[in-house]
Amino acid sequence: MYVSREVVKEALRLNAAAVAFSHMRTRWVRDRQHGLRLPLEHTVKKQAMETTGIYGMRDRGQLKPGYLADVNIIDFDRLRLPPPYVAFDLPAGGA
Numbered sequence: 001m002y003v004s005r006e007v008v009k010e011a012l013r014l015n016a017a018a019v020a021f022s023h024m025r026t027r028w029v030r031d032r033q034h035g036l037r038l039p040l041e042h043t044v045k046k047q048a049m050e051t052t053g054i055y056g057m058r059d060r061g062q063l064k065p066g067y068l069a070d071v072n073i074i075d076f077d078r079l080r081l082p083p084p085y086v087a088f089d090l091p092a093g094g095a
Contacts (some may be wrong), residue, residue, distance in 0.1 A: 008065075021047055030076060060077050 024047070028038045052061035060068050 019081055019084075022079060025074065025076070026079055026081050030079070 022044050024038075025040070028042075029040050029043055031039075047073075049061035059066070063069055063071070
């Protein structure tokens with residue numbers, strides 16, 4: 001089955017966006033051996049409060065009464081990020 005280069009690039013781009021939070025927490029917070037290691041609290045703030053502020057969603061990104069929130073529980077010790085792969089699982093073969 002032939003898959004165009006553009007389709008593969010887009011799939012990898014979407015995968016990169018989907019794993020960005022896990023990548024930051026594994027590489028820059030937990031596993032970093034040399035250089036700057038980021039505090040977990042800093043990464044959560046960057047990815048929650050500051051991101052929602054950029055898009056004008058002032059009632060999100062913080063755990064405060066009256067705010068909307070999604071709460072994620074992170075099992076830091078078990079957090080793993082496997083290498084990306086192309087699944088070729090689109091309906092009708094992606095055609």
